[in-house]
Structure formats: C-alpha cells, structure tokens
Amino acid sequence: MSPEEKKRTEEIIIGVAEKVFIRDGFSGTRMQTIADEAGLNKALLHYYYRSKQKLFYAVLKRLAPKLFAPVLGVLYEELPFFEKIEKFVHRYIDEISQKNPNLPLFVISEMEKNADDIIPILVRAIDSREISPIEIFRRDMEREIKAGNLREMDHKQLFVSILSMAIFPFVGRPLIMQLARFQNHEYDLFIQERKKFIVEFVINSIKIQKTGVE
Amino acid sequence: MSPEEKKRTEEIIIGVAEKVFIRDGFSGTRMQTIADEAGLNKALLHYYYRSKQKLFYAVLKRLAPKLFAPVLGVLYEELPFFEKIEKFVHRYIDEISQKNPNLPLFVISEMEKNADDIIPILVRAIDSREISPIEIFRRDMEREIKAGNLREMDHKQLFVSILSMAIFPFVGRPLIMQLARFQNHEYDLFIQERKKFIVEFVINSIKIQKTGVE
DNA sequence: ATTTGATTTAACTAATCAGTTAAATTTAAT
DNA sequence: ATTAAATTTAACTGATTAGTTAAATCAAAT
Numbered sequence: 001m002s003p004e005e006k007k008r009t010e011e012i013i014i015g016v017a018e019k020v021f022i023r024d025g026f027s028g029t030r031m032q033t034i035a036d037e038a039g040l041n042k043a044l045l046h047y048y049y050r051s052k053q054k055l056f057y058a059v060l061k062r063l064a065p066k067l068f069a070p071v072l073g074v075l076y077e078e079l080p081f082f083e084k085i086e087k088f089v090h091r092y093i094d095e096i097s098q099k100n101p102n103l104p105l106f107v108i109s110e111m112e113k114n115a116d117d118i119i120p121i122l123v124r125a126i127d128s129r130e131i132s133p134i135e136i137f138r139r140d141m142e143r144e145i146k147a148g149n150l151r152e153m154d155h156k157q158l159f160v161s162i163l164s165m166a167i168f169p170f171v172g173r174p175l176i177m178q179l180a181r182f183q184n185h186e187y188d189l190f191i192q193e194r195k196k197f198i199v200e201f202v203i204n205s206i207k208i209q210k211t212g213v214e
Numbered sequence: 215m216s217p218e219e220k221k222r223t224e225e226i227i228i229g230v231a232e233k234v235f236i237r238d239g240f241s242g243t244r245m246q247t248i249a250d251e252a253g254l255n256k257a258l259l260h261y262y263y264r265s266k267q268k269l270f271y272a273v274l275k276r277l278a279p280k281l282f283a284p285v286l287g288v289l290y291e292e293l294p295f296f297e298k299i300e301k302f303v304h305r306y307i308d309e310i311s312q313k314n315p316n317l318p319l320f321v322i323s324e325m326e327k328n329a330d331d332i333i334p335i336l337v338r339a340i341d342s343r344e345i346s347p348i349e350i351f352r353r354d355m356e357r358e359i360k361a362g363n364l365r366e367m368d369h370k371q372l373f374v375s376i377l378s379m380a381i382f383p384f385v386g387r388p389l390i391m392q393l394a395r396f397q398n399h400e401y402d403l404f405i406q407e408r409k410k411f412i413v414e415f416v417i418n419s420i421k422i423q424k425t426g427v428e
Numbered sequence: 429a430t431t432t433g434a435t436t437t438a439a440c441t442a443a444t445c446a447g448t449t450a451a452a453t454t455t456a457a458t
Numbered sequence: 459a460t461t462a463a464a465t466t467t468a469a470c471t472g473a474t475t476a477g478t479t480a481a482a483t484c485a486a487a488t
Contacts, residue, residue: 030444044464051447164382178340201375
C-alpha cells in the first residue's frame, strides 16, 4: 500500500475508534467492535496501535483540541461581555449538537474513572494559552462590574452556571426526558431553543439596567 | 442463624452493593469486590441474590424512592413559588452532598447505557403521584405569571435550568475543577455556597419587580 | 442431641476479551 | 518480476469474571 493508503487506514481506525469509544466508553468498547465497524480485522488494529490503551490515548489526543478550542476560544475574543456570553453558549450548543451529543458524558465519565491518565491530556488542550479561560472570564466581569453594567457576584459561580445550563441537557438527557416528559423528537428542538433561553435568562439575572434618567 | 440475622446479612449485602455499584457502575462492579467489602464470600451473594443483574435491580428498587421522593416532594408542597424554588435547590444539594455525590452521574450513566431495563424502575419512583412534577411546576408558573410576579417563559426551559445548575456541579465535577481551577478542598465549600447563589440567580432573572409606585 | 439453615471454602466451568503469532494473500512501488 | 509493506485469516494464550457446586463448618432453635 502507498503511504497515503496507510494514512487512510490509520485514520479510518482512529475515526471509528473515536465513535465507538464515545458511544460505549473505554471499558465498554471491544476491539472487535472497532474492527467490525471499520470493516477491518482485529490484528490490523494492533498492527497500527499496539494496544487498546494506546489507541484510546491516540483518540483522546486527537479529540482534545477539537473539544475545547472552538468553545474556549470565544472567551479570548475581543467582544462585549454580554455578546461573549451569547457567542459562547451558541457555539457550545451548536458544536456539540453537530459533532456528537454523547461527547460531554463521555469526557466526564472517563475523567471520573480514569482521572490520572486522562486529565493531563485534556488539560493541555484547556491550558494552551498564557492566561486561563476562567481568569479571562474573571477580568471581563471585573471590568463590567466597575462600569456598572454587572451585579457583583462570584465569577466561578457564574461561570459554572452558564456551563451547567449549556452542558447538562446533553449529559442528563435521559433523566431530563423523564422528569420533564419529553417525547424523543421534541428534545432536539428543545436544545436549539435553549440557546436563546439561556442567554436571555443569564443576562436578565446579572445585568444592571441603566435607568435612562441617571 | 435467626431470621433477624438473615435479614441483617441481606441488608449488609445490598447496602455494600449499592455503594460499589454507584462508585464503579454496573459493568465496572465485580461480585468479588462486593463480597470483599461486605466481609463475606461470593457464594453467599449468589445464595441471597441469584445473579449480578438481580442484585443490581434490588439495589435500584431500594434506591429509587430515596432518590426522588425527598426532592420532588418539595414541588408538591403548598409554598409560594419562589420559596418552593429555594427549598427545592437547597434540598437537592443537601441530599446529594450528604448521601452520595456520585449518585447523579451513576443514575445518568446507567440510564444511558441500560435504558430499557432501568428507566421503568426509576419512572415508578418519579410518577408516584397523580400529577407529574413538571405539571405541578407549570401550574405554579402559570399562577405567578397571571399574578404579575413572573416573566412569561417556557416552563420546561426554566425547570431544566434549575435542575442543571443544581445537578451539574456533582456530575461534571472533574471537568469543572479543571476549567475553573479548583483545588480539591475548595470544591465542597463551592457547592455549599452554590445553594444561595442559584436561588438568587434564578429569582433575579425571572421575578418581576413591583415598582412600589403602581 | 438433633436438625435446619446460614456461611465458608475452594475448586470448578464457561464465556469474554485483549493481545499474539504465523502463515497466506494482496497491493503498490521499484 | 521482485520486493516490501499492508492486510487477512485463524488459531492460539492468558487473564478476568460471573456463576455453580459440593463438602465442610457453624450457630440457633427445637
């Protein structure tokens, strides 16, 4: 095979592995399943990636930048604070909807079970810049509070609230569907409508209304 | 052994099994682990509960009412809407903090992987009353909107938002700790402070301020 | 003291799965 | 055509684990 062919096989494997790992989790994934879904055989998987662990890490390393960069990147843009929140929420929900709605639960579950191995890989993707995302967020808030546009509040509480509202509908889908009595087909629409809701909900809560009178 | 002794063994097994299942998940749990942590042997586990599946279901059936009743129960109480939200959030975070912070992720993961078996068991616990919790919530909102105390908005979006803010810090702990740069010991305090934050945050967002002038 | 049921011990089976190996076959490049 | 690398096949090993079994021991009730 040509080197391009070789590369393509490698990519087929890692692409299918990504899909299966996200769907079934690390321990739920069978090498045989990956081989089957890739239309290849188990021996070839080990020929390219020596072990299940190594294949998993290869998947994670490829995934990590795609996972955080597009969303966290918004925090580093030069934007008015409230617009930044809007763009952040929309970007997150759009990305996950389009990419793979099971991604958040996968990342969280594996971080929980496998902390020591996985967290360092993900942290490199989170901490790719000089200043951390949460510190950027804190500074933005500080500026807005001084300008009288924002109520004073703990920046981590606000940050986690926005994250929670955006991420949890993906993670907690089966639970939410029962509690809030959703039909299967309703849920996607609910998530799309959620973008606008979250932004309005958050800004309503934190923004100080200018009276106009002064 | 006396019947009391017998009962005690049964309870030791199911109690330890609950702890282990929640910690390691169904497929991550080994019968040997349960036996070891209960100070018993594997044969006895099968003597009382015939299989891992049956033991798991027994755990779930015992868990389900304890899981939802104390929290959802608040929704059925006769309380002013905003106080109800406050009590709901405090109750949820207090219950989970004290009981087992891994519970939400466990429930969600197992619902996701094992939907057909598990959801019916949990749904019986959610739907123990004539009117569903979400319908109660909708009626409360409708009343408050008519009374001019509450902005108009989709009741499911609001309900999911409150749930998200309360549950996600438990589920997403490892991710949040990285993103928001928490040290281990800070997180418990953060969650305790979160009760007040969520209530204020939500009410600020949804309440219509009476001008006093009228 | 005898009986009954609870519990232990230890060895076993059967299934699953990661990983290995070696030989055969295919493909592309030279 | 020859070579080298890619791919397949198929059988294997070794580890893990749920579940079984049978014999032995123990404790409580009668």
